[in-house]
Amino acid sequence: MVVLANPALHSIPLVGSPKHGARFPGIPVVDLSRPGAGEAIVRACEDLGFFKLVNHGIPAELMRRLEAEAVKFFSLPQVEKEKSGPANPFGYGDKRIGVNGDVGWLEYLLFVVTSDPLSCTSMTACSFRSALSEYLVAVRKMASDVLRSMAEGLKIEPRDALSKLAMDEHSDGIIRLNHYPPYPQLRGLNRSLTGFGEHTDPQIISVLRSNDSSGLQISLEDGSWVSVPPDQASFFINVGDCLQVLTNGRFRSVRHRVAANGVKPRVSMIYFFGPPPAQRIAPLPQLMGEGKQSKYKEFTWGEYKKAAYRSRLGDNRLVQFEK
Ligand SMILES: C=C1C[C@]23C[C@@]1(O)CC[C@H]2[C@@]12CC[C@H](O)[C@@](C)(C(=O)O1)[C@H]2[C@@H]3C(=O)O
Ligand SMILES: O=C(O)CCC(=O)C(=O)O
Numbered sequence: 001m002v003v004l005a006n007p008a009l010h011s012i013p014l015v016g017s018p019k020h021g022a023r024f025p026g027i028p029v030v031d032l033s034r035p036g037a038g039e040a041i042v043r044a045c046e047d048l049g050f051f052k053l054v055n056h057g058i059p060a061e062l063m064r065r066l067e068a069e070a071v072k073f074f075s076l077p078q079v080e081k082e083k084s085g086p087a088n089p090f091g092y093g094d095k096r097i098g099v100n101g102d103v104g105w106l107e108y109l110l111f112v113v114t115s116d117p118l119s120c121t122s123m124t125a126c127s128f129r130s131a132l133s134e135y136l137v138a139v140r141k142m143a144s145d146v147l148r149s150m151a152e153g154l155k156i157e158p159r160d161a162l163s164k165l166a167m168d169e170h171s172d173g174i175i176r177l178n179h180y181p182p183y184p185q186l187r188g189l190n191r192s193l194t195g196f197g198e199h200t201d202p203q204i205i206s207v208l209r210s211n212d213s214s215g216l217q218i219s220l221e222d223g224s225w226v227s228v229p230p231d232q233a234s235f236f237i238n239v240g241d242c243l244q245v246l247t248n249g250r251f252r253s254v255r256h257r258v259a260a261n262g263v264k265p266r267v268s269m270i271y272f273f274g275p276p277p278a279q280r281i282a283p284l285p286q287l288m289g290e291g292k293q294s295k296y297k298e299f300t301w302g303e304y305k306k307a308a309y310r311s312r313l314g315d316n317r318l319v320q321f322e323k
């Protein structure tokens with residue numbers, strides 16, 4: 001493993017660019033406004049656990065406003081930003097991800113989404129809070145549409161079987177704003193710095209939007225990595241560990257990572273939709289044929305999350321819950 005010998009970087013590993021697999025047909029694109037969206041979502045979640053969403057109905061202005069507020073925050077002097085930290089796990093974080101020794105070339109803000117989104121961000125400016133609050137409301141509505149459409153594609157009733165887990169008033173939502181700063185010393189090296197190391201997201205789905213800077217990569221079933229071309233007008237949806245369990249392994253919780261190219265800063269915003277802490281996570285009975293056994297032991301989201309927060313970023317967190 002190559003690491004940059006700069007103590008300020010906490011030995012952040014370098015990553016090369018993935019070679020495009022000749023047989024990879026590209027990231028699936030789902031048009032949420034079209035009648036066949038449900039089937040397309042199911043196909044993408046089975047094949048990759050990941051897809052790009054277009055015609056999602058979220059005004060570009062909402063995304064641009066939140067991005068501009070995030071950029072304004074990340075441009076503050078370090079001492080100012082650190083007044084909102086350290087992330088434990090919520091707040092401002094710099095290079096350290098979680099509390100178990102993971103590091104990456106990024107800084108971030110992590111907030112819990114409460115039923116009153118404004119109260120969770122008392123540490124940020126008023127304009128930031130209102131941009132965030134409007135964004136959260138819009139993304140919630142869109143994620144609910146995506147999960148309903150997914151249920152339709154899976155042919156399960158009721159159609160809110162999935163969306164109600166993510167949209168309940170006690171659902172455990174998190175919003176994360178990531179900033180991967182430039183790193184001029186990388187120029188000419190043809191390498192990137194690990195921005196966010198490889199991992200799966202523990203929740204049901206994650207809804208990601210970024211600026212037009214590359215870096216996100218996903219892992220295919222054969223273990224190879226492919227780059228996701230950025231698209232600031234679209235959203236990217238990740239299947240998380242919970243959704244893999246809810247579908248008894250039919251959907252793939254996608255392994256992904258971010259390689260910080262060091263040239264153009266990347267700014268991303270990810271809304272993680274988790275179920276309520278007391279929610280039992282088990283395959284949906286509607287998806288279990290007669291006599292079919294669950295591949296997983298029973299657990300609640302609260303139990304899973306506790307175990308997840310004790311793990312390292314790259315660990316396979318589901319393995320200890322497999323039968
Ligand atoms: C190393 C860690 C950071 C993380 C909590 C964990 O112990 C393992 C899961 C990590 C992750 C990945 C997806 C999301 O970014 C995140 C907020 C989450 O729910 O699980 C992070 C956690 C974090 O940064 O606190
Ligand atoms: O910043 C990104 O583009 C993705 C980060 C990510 O995967 C995460 O925060 O869980």
Ligand SMILES: [Fe+2]
Pocket residue numbers: 199200201206256
């Ligand atoms: Fe992630």
